[in-house]
Amino acid sequence: MDKSKVIVRFYRFPNRLRDKTAGLAPGKANISQEAMEAAEAALNKMSEDYPDWVSSLLVKLQEQHGRCVDTPEKRHEFFEEINHIAHDMKGQGGTFGYPLITKFSDSLYGFTVKRPGEITDNQIELVKSHVDAMRAIIRGRVAGDGGEIGAKLSESLDEAIATYEAS
Amino acid sequence: MSDYDFDRVNVLVAEDSPFIRSLLVNSLKVLGVGNVFAVEHGGDAIHFLKRVKNEPMKVGVQQVDIIISNWDMSPIDGMMFLRWVRRHKDSPDRFVPFMLITSYTEPERIVQAREMGVSDMLAKPFTIKHIGDKLISIIERPRQFVHNAEFFGPDRRRQKLGPQGPERRVLTDKSEGVEVIRG
Numbered sequence: 266m267d268k269s270k271v272i273v274r275f276y277r278f279p280n281r282l283r284d285k286t287a288g289l290a291p292g293k294a295n296i297s298q299e300a301m302e303a304a305e306a307a308l309n310k311m312s313e314d315y316p317d318w319v320s321s322l323l324v325k326l327q328e329q330h331g332r333c334v335d336t337p338e339k340r341h342e343f344f345e346e347i348n349h350i351a352h353d354m355k356g357q358g359g360t361f362g363y364p365l366i367t368k369f370s371d372s373l374y375g376f377t378v379k380r381p382g383e384i385t386d387n388q389i390e391l392v393k394s395h396v397d398a399m400r401a402i403i404r405g406r407v408a409g410d411g412g413e414i415g416a417k418l419s420e421s422l423d424e425a426i427a428t429y430e431a432s
Numbered sequence: 433m434s435d436y437d438f439d440r441v442n443v444l445v446a447e448d449s450p451f452i453r454s455l456l457v458n459s460l461k462v463l464g465v466g467n468v469f470a471v472e473h474g475g476d477a478i479h480f481l482k483r484v485k486n487e488p489m490k491v492g493v494q495q496v497d498i499i500i501s502n503w504d505m506s507p508i509d510g511m512m513f514l515r516w517v518r519r520h521k522d523s524p525d526r527f528v529p530f531m532l533i534t535s536y537t538e539p540e541r542i543v544q545a546r547e548m549g550v551s552d553m554l555a556k557p558f559t560i561k562h563i564g565d566k567l568i569s570i571i572e573r574p575r576q577f578v579h580n581a582e583f584f585g586p587d588r589r590r591q592k593l594g595p596q597g598p599e600r601r602v603l604t605d606k607s608e609g610v611e612v613i614r615g
Contacts, residue, residue, distance in 0.1 A: 272609035275587075276527065276577035279615060282497055283571050286436040296463060296564045297435040304462040304560045311455055318451050352504060353449060356535030359557030360455070367557050 308360070315361035316403045319354065323403065326350055326373075326396045333389045340384040347392060348377040354399075362408045365415050369399050369422060387429040394425035436571070439466040442493050446470075446477040446501040446513060447533070452556075456500065459563055467493060474508030477501065478516050485524035496528060498570060500554075503534035503545075510534070511548060518549040518584055526584070527577055529570045533558070549585020551575075 287294035329343045329350070336343075351374035358366030373395040376388065398418050401407070407414050443465050447453040453470055460468045471477045481496065488494045499517065503510035510532050517523050517530055532545050535556040545553060551574075554566050575587040603610050 270609055271611050273578060273580040273603065274611045274613055275605070276579070276613045276615070278527070278574075280571075280574055282441075282529070282574070285440050285497070286438055286571055287434065288437075290434070292434070294434050294436050296568065300435075300463045301560060301564060304459045304563075307458050307462050308455065308560055311451075311458070315451070349504075352535055356533075356556030357449070357452060360452075360559065361557075364557075 312361040315357075315363065316406065319357070319363070319366060319399075320403055322350055322354055323396060323400055326392070330389065330392050330396060333384070333392065340389070341379070344377045344384060345379060348374060348379070351377060351395075363402065364409065365402050365407060365411050365418065366399055368419070369395055369402070372422070372426070391425060391429045394422060394429075398422045436464075436568075438464040438567075441465050441497050442467040442469070442495065443498045443500060444469045444471070444477060444480060444496045446472070446474055446499070446505065446510065448473050448502060448505040452502070456563075459560055463564070463567070469493070469496075473505040474501065474510060474513030474516075477513050478508065481517070481524050482522055485522065495525065498567075499528055499530045501530065501532055503532050503536060503541075511545065514545070514548050514550060529574065531566060531570065546585075546588055547583065549583075551586050 326347060329347045333340050333343045351370045354370035355367050355374050358364060358368075358370065373392065376391065398421070401418055402411065402415075405414060407418070409415075411418065438460075443460055445453060445456050445460070445468060447456060447470070453472070457468050457470050469480060471480055477499070480491075483491050484493055484496060501510040501513055514530055514532065517528060518526055529551040530549070531552045531554055532550050533554045533556055534541070534545075536542075537555065542553065552566055552570060554562060573590075575590065577585065578587050605612050
């Protein structure tokens with residue numbers, strides 16, 4: 266074919282990855298149940314260390330909050346860092362059995378996304394409410410949906426958001 | 433039903449969070465993946481792939497079969513890394529399955545990744561089952577690659593749905609201007 270006339274090329278290759286992993290025989294293959302269970306067990310083992318890991322991130326959030334209070338003119342810079350940490354935490358909590366960390370850090374991520382305008386004292390307070398709620402989760406090892414304690418923490422964080430947003 | 437044997441599979445993992453990185457490496461190894469190479473960001477990943485191309489004996493791997501990369505990394509993020517893999521002349525394999533992991537859930541982000549030629553996406557937080565399902569999807573449901581003036585990557589149409597009503601799509605395999613390349 267005249268190369269200049271080609272509008273689109275379709276590349277269709279034999280599935281070498283399947284040959285490599287499932288052999289040449291047709292039919293369905295699966296990941297072995299044993300391997301899946303072993304991987305789950307390894308994840309559970311790692312989850313034991315998750316509270317320590319996330320505590321170090323919470324300390325970082327707290328430091329950034331302190332800077333926002335001390336150096337108001339640099340709040341946008343600090344918020345960027347807070348947003349970045351929140352983004353990280355949002356992606357991890359649920360994997361290690363702490364969906365509430367994912368939920369709260371998602372909320373923190375949402376309102377620290379870069380936008381023009383002044384960052385008010387209320388917004389800084391709201392950062393603190395989020396950090397406090399997450400610290401409570403980790404301190405109490407509130408895994409899963411957290412039952413009653415989880416519901417209470419969610420509720421009081423929602424109240425804090427409503428209060429600061431209204432004022 | 434037989435089980436997959438991942439022993440001859442080489443996976444490159446690019447993830448900046450040490451905790452998630454060791455989780456991914458661990459999980460893949462426990463699932464039986466023969467070689468898992470882990471790097472901290474897109475820049476290191478590019479460096480690694482260049483070495484695979486130029487000195488495979490030294491690196492100990494001829495070809496990377498699957499790339500799993502976080503999106504949000506510094507200084508070179510997952511999207512820049514994906515662009516390099518799909519478009520750069522030094523890329524050892526522009527067709528390699530590329531799975532992006534991300535906490536971004538905004539629809540425009542998903543579209544952005546698809547337009548850049550991502551093969552699959554894994555949403556954070558993920559579970560072991562999610563990782564397993566994505567591996568199966570990459571092995572069992574590869575898509576043809578499409579190359580035109582605006583796009584290079586796995587076919588963005590995943591399903592073979594016919595149009596509602598008469599077929600009005602202009603191009604078929606036999607149309608002038610369509611070249612089908614079979615490996």
